[in-house]
Amino acid sequence: MATIETPKSQYGQIADLLISRIQDGTYPPGSSLPSEDKLADALKVSRVTINRAVGLLRLSGYVKVKRGSGTIVRTLPVILRDAKARYAARMQGTGAGEVEARQHNLVSNTVYRQIAEVPAPEHVAQTLDLKPGDPTLLRSRTLFANNEPTQIADSYIPAAIAKLSPELRNENAGPGGSYGRLSDIGHGPARFTEDVTVRMPTEQEQQILELEAAQPVFQIWHVAFDAKNKPVEVAKHVMPGHLWQLHYGWDE
Amino acid sequence: MATIETPKSQYGQIADLLISRIQDGTYPPGSSLPSEDKLADALKVSRVTINRAVGLLRLSGYVKVKRGSGTIVRTLPVILRDAKARYAARMQGTGAGEVEARQHNLVSNTVYRQIAEVPAPEHVAQTLDLKPGDPTLLRSRTLFANNEPTQIADSYIPAAIAKLSPELRNENAGPGGSYGRLSDIGHGPARFTEDVTVRMPTEQEQQILELEAAQPVFQIWHVAFDAKNKPVEVAKHVMPGHLWQLHYGWDE
CATH class of the missing domain: 3.40.1410.10 (Chorismate lyase-like)
Incomplete structure (x- = not known):
């Protein structure tokens, strides 16, 4: 009987941070996320890490990519x-x-x-x-x-x-x-x-x-x-x- | 009121074919899928198409990648x-x-x-x-x-x-x-x-x-x-x- 704890990957941590910002209203429903370049600069991680984190948010339905408008925060609640x-x-x-x-x-x-x-x-x-x-x-x-x-x-x-x-x-x-x-x-x-x-x-x-x-x-x-x-x-x-x-x- | 039909992509068709082969026992539970190169040759499509189709099968849980043994057909039923x-x-x-x-x-x-x-x-x-x-x-x-x-x-x-x-x-x-x-x-x-x-x-x-x-x-x-x-x-x-x-x- 052992408790297993997995250390979280960097992109997983970035995804958690972005989700918490969506939930606390920093990125409100319907708004665009900052560009991946801006996020990489601000969070001091590579563009690849940001891209994987945003990919996870897309799969999880927190954001949606709209052609011409970038990456939009979902408007509907669960x-x-x-x-x-x-x-x-x-x-x-x-x-x-x-x-x-x-x-x-x-x-x-x-x-x-x-x-x-x-x-x-x-x-x-x-x-x-x-x-x-x-x-x-x-x-x-x-x-x-x-x-x-x-x-x-x-x-x-x-x-x-x-x-x-x-x-x-x-x-x-x-x-x-x-x-x-x-x-x-x-x-x-x-x-x-x-x-x-x-x-x-x-x-x-x-x-x-x-x-x-x-x-x-x-x-x-x-x-x-x-x-x-x-x-x-x-x-x-x-x-x-x-x-x-x-x-x-x-x-x- | 209109019926919408979307033509199926090539990789979607290949995925359907592989799923039907899993279901009819051509690729039985626990067996390895043929390599992507072999599948590409046999089905006369690009390796990229095979890779996307197999990716869909992985996400859907039909197959699992095991290090050293390749891509294995799932053994458990639903x-x-x-x-x-x-x-x-x-x-x-x-x-x-x-x-x-x-x-x-x-x-x-x-x-x-x-x-x-x-x-x-x-x-x-x-x-x-x-x-x-x-x-x-x-x-x-x-x-x-x-x-x-x-x-x-x-x-x-x-x-x-x-x-x-x-x-x-x-x-x-x-x-x-x-x-x-x-x-x-x-x-x-x-x-x-x-x-x-x-x-x-x-x-x-x-x-x-x-x-x-x-x-x-x-x-x-x-x-x-x-x-x-x-x-x-x-x-x-x-x-x-x-x-x-x-x-x-x-x-x-």
Whole structure:
């Protein structure tokens, strides 16, 4: 039984210093970091060390490189996603993304990329007790907070169920959203599961979520079951890892 | 409402090809990938493209570079961590790590790094309703599956509670582990919360978990509350992101 302590590398120490300056407001949200040359001079370390430290800050999402504006401090806070509360909110008629944005005084916005009947991808079919290729209604959207992309959400409902409520094909599916409509037709969600993994973003996700290739994303498969334990919706959420804190709770 | 499709880069396509070869057993777990020169020749792309593709596989945890043995295909499967089941298992006398390892026929092993009374770090104090620096019993350990490190778990119990059960200072705390001892003294866990974030590993975590600087880890703050809703234990779990799938479930 031994305690292991690793001495911190120089670039790690510089990264810590820059993060503490971001956190104490020396470099406020939306501002540009000083150039790497200036930082190297001021902190009396090599330009290579500064470059590695800033690289770590980019991977960790503290800063973002914008062409023409240099290295910008992130403006969004870490957003708390309370799994239970967000679905309760949906049933009460407030969008889940809206609830999350509001607690941080952010303005939420949803852009639908596609609403269409599509063949079920393999994992979706398996989860919904369908055969691969069976028809499902896909609702594919990107969520934004203060105009920054915060997640991609693609939800699939078996077409045999979805056709019972034509409003599910509208961007605004009405009071309570798609869960409200599933309730109307006797398939209201009663139980949920979520499976969370972390991975690197695909190139399409990098583009939509404004991420670099090495910035990890959360992938959440969310499944809603009705009172008869039939899976009625599965949604894939892809979210920049640095933007989110996922909260879960349960009794023994 | 527009569908966005991004054409895949050449290195992304090569990465997909190598991943499919890992998944179909062409490159089985524990084997070495062909050298980058050989891959470049065989796939008729530049060495730079191969290098970027293999870099993506390293970040994603499909392969690991071992000095002297080259680039090795990962041997561990993705391990399912069912939050509710693992704590039920602990109360029934089986280690949580053991339950997770068993479902994949892996051999689990726990190495304690430290069991000692320490001043509560700020976040721990806040979570346990203590003042920063108040004494807590720290149980710090590393979990392994088939001798590969799978997580760091540091749990803190308020010293005022921990001193009621001296067995909490033993590596083997007895039947049901530390939760069993908390039950003995009237503070058995009745409710749990978990908060999940993803971040880059510290240098110490890189060393213990055998990770590269840019390989993301899950950080889970797990809190146990007793029947009077008093927080009795908080644990920080740090886990290689590519090794785990986190499962949660709840009723409406």
